[in-house]
Amino acid sequence: MSALTDDTLPVTPRAMRDEMIVFAAMAVLLAIVPFTGIYPFFVMQALCFALLACAFNLLIGYGGLLSFGHAMFLGTAGYVSAHALKVWAFPPELGILVGTAAAALLGLITGYISIKRQGIYFSMITLALSQLLYFLYLQAPFTHGEDGIQGIPQGHLLGIFDLSKPLVLYYVVLVGFLAGFLLIYRTINSPFGEVLKSIRENEPRAISLGYKTDQYKLVAFILSGTLAGFAGSLKVFVAQNASLTDVHWSMSGEIVLMTLVGGLGTIFGPVVGAFVIIAMQQYLAGFGQWVTVIQGVIFVSCVLLFRRGLVGELAHFLRRSL
């Protein structure tokens, strides 16, 4: 039981009907974005980060595992997809597939190493592994170091959808996000998810019931890493580049920030958190370096005032699960 998840979690019994209504509302709102005049590039970027934060939340909010290295999945999948698209001229669907597969493999390896330790040691190992990868990517020729992989061709998804058209790209990213979100939702509400939650709640007790908890944590870690990688692969089409920013430790920190601001262990919290943080970066860009300070203030006030995060507090207030 990690101290971070102790009293930050919603206690409300789950009500799937409420959650499905909110999900439908979210899907509809996101679907009409292109007709509202909101900058679609911003929303696409936010969707990628929202999926990333949801994947991270699967691990900490439902498995009690705080990873400080989730940027490695985002960055690795991004680099692999970008390289496959640009150098090997893979079609988009294959590019996404190899990027996501690379993240899955990375999840298997790093997960196998890190879940052997608990609490802060687990977090530190994930941080160390992601730093190791950062320096590897800084030196490896295929990533082009500081320059990153630029000008990635977007191509035609399945030979039909022209991803260079913003509207088409928007709906492809949206479908990708919703699919990833639903997979996470299903995982949380599966027999596997129940075991995962019991491990988060009280690991020694789960062991005493006969669960080999390391195996469950490893599967959760791989799932989370794979979905974070999927978000990274999608992001390549939006940003049309893959750079060191995505594997930097500060990105891992941002993922934690998004999830905490939105609400740890809530279904929709990470989505809200990601939109808040990305919107801040987008619309406060005029303040330059001050964005970091503003982010810091928000983070501190979130931890002090809304320990459950925005969605967590709302859910607590309404006595609903969100």
Place this chain on the structure above:
Amino acid sequence: MAHGGFYLADDFILETNGLTKEFAGFFAVRDVALKVRRGSIHALIGPNGAGKTTCFNLLTKFLKPSAGQIRYKGQDITAMPPADVARLGLVRSFQISAVFPHLTALENVRVALQRQHGASFDFWRSKSVLDRFNPRAHELLNDVGLSEFANTPAVEMPYGRKRALEIATTLALDPEMMLLDEPMAGMGHEDIDKIAALIKRISAKYTILMVEHNLSVVANLSDIITVLTRGQVLAEGNYADLSKDERVKEAYLGAGHG
């Protein structure tokens, strides 16, 4: 099974031999030979620091012994991981109530039932497949008097009820033997009576080894008592005999217990 005592070799469900745990030169448990008779309520008592909890953690495999063997149903389990031991039907409880706080009472019991029916790596299936465990889970909750709490998150239940929930969860595994670590710790009189009655009732089906501080509970419940002091077995017998034993009195009074 041979409760009448025809098969003496089978009679001991759990045996230890020379069980020792050393922490950097300090022997918390030293050369303990324990034999727990099948179907009995066996209590492990002793003054503070006697090594009861260490001994308990060795038996449940949450600590690795420095020396000695543990045999369960004739099988050497000394080197077996704790999850595997649980699967053999030897299930422990914890000193502080071990529930899953943000799960409801029903879900708590269901997690145990789910384990008993195999591994659960199926993240793509809906958890509604677990509903088939609900009737049995309700039955178990009803058994320990928790029917009204079925949909209450465990964190919101009173302390004594959490202990009852913990026992229901353990029973869900249909164990052969239960190891209870201070089942009455931190409870009021009323709760103690309820849990004691519950333990007495379930002991008809299971073997129970418990560590307990409350001597009146021990007196009422246990068939046989092992007294530990300074990591070693001081005496063994029933409560009537032990209460007359000078060494036991001295160990307790010397350590300031009544």
